[in-house]
Amino acid sequence: MTELLIVRHGRTPANAAGLKQGTINTPQTYLSEVGRAQATELAAHFDLSGASALYVSPLERTKQTAAILNAQAQLPVIEDARLLEISYGQWDGQLNADLMAQYPEHFYPLIEDVKPSYAAVAQGETFAAVQARAKSFTDEIAQAHPTEQVVVVTHGFTVRSFAANVVNCQALEILEPANCSVSKIIIDPTTHEQHLVYYNRTATISF
Secondary structure (H helix, E strand, C coil): CEEEEEEECCCCHHHHHCECCCCCCCHHHCCCHHHHHHHHHHHHHCCCCCEEEEEECCCHHHHHHHHHHCCCCCCCEEECHHHCCCCCHHHCCCEHHHHHHHCHHHEECCCCEECCCHHHHHCCCCHHHHHHHHHHHHHHHHHHCCCCEEEEEECHHHHHHHHHHHHCCCHHHCCCCCCCCEEEEEECCCCCCEEEEEEEECCCCCC
């Protein structure tokens, strides 16, 4: 059995401002002081000693989060582009509130996030494409680490896509996980069957 411990990166100034970060990799999308504190708090409760490797998205905010979590364990760190955030295309870097006002038909008002139809308008990545690369990553990791625990540091939509693949739904039927939350998936390396053990656990529980 393969265990995937999937972490969303810590908070960034772009998160706080309500921007669509997508695949932007500028200082505004690096960890803020709050984000660093979140990662430090998680590290105090998150035991990596049983893991064999740490895989990260190539973006700075995930690498910064991973470095804080990995300070003691010193696991081998591997970057993988399949762990990138969804690319919102022309909407990357824009205010979510402004996009909702301009394109209300492409947003779910209840969760204030994009519908799949957004991709054609924004020339962005489709939900299906993100879920496909998450599945490709999961299948490959299960073969490479068939009896091991692996830590993954990635992004909000990508975390949702991992979970959506397990329960066979569209990514946005699962709400966005908190910054520096952990989700756990187990995989049978022979059949590739997956099970979601938990989703969106944080070091500090808030209600």
